[in-house]
Amino acid sequence: DAEITQSPRHKITETGRQVTLACHQTWNHNNMFWYRQDLGHGLRLIHYSYGVQDTNKGEVSDGYSVSRSNTEDLPLTLESAASSQTSVYFCASSDGGQETQYFGPGTRLLVL
């Protein structure tokens, strides 16, 4: 069965370190998204991609970067982790048509 996976599922890091969260999908979807979920803010879009070599900034992109070198993967990098980036991170993918987004299981990140 097609799926979308994220790793690691839990991560503790220190302020200032670079962190990369992996997202891998086997749906063969062109569109991929990264969100963060925080209490009181719901889901907020960080970055998204409509295909290989395409990346776009979402509403909370500062301090984050992505690259898309193949269809299956969209890694999210925190260049210099800050305590404000402690959150749950979700990756999602979608295809054409109604563009339903299917989500990975999430990564809990704690920045100390």
Place this chain on the structure above:
Amino acid sequence: AQKITQTQPGMFVQEKEAVTLDCTYDTSDQSYGLFWYKQPSSGEMIFLIYQGSYDEQNATEGRYSLNFQKARKSANLVISASQLGDSAMYFCAMRVFHAGNNRKLIWGLGTSLAVNP
């Protein structure tokens, strides 16, 4: 402004009864889509149901139906015959255009549903 509003932070329902979760939206787009997702305590986001802005019939998926009232800009989720496993957070989302031809989802803050035995 493009916005999703879920006015019920928390809801209770008795097992086997029906429950309606409210969602109102605001957009100037003519073409848009409305989604409902479920997030149980385990944390995953599960797609439930979709309604397109041009769909004349209300969407249904098993025990889930979407009460779409375009003139009132509402897209309420109806869960029939509630089960204990329906206890979760429910999010309404709207697909809109932005920055030209790009599309994104606008999310509500969610409604927490508790099903009582």
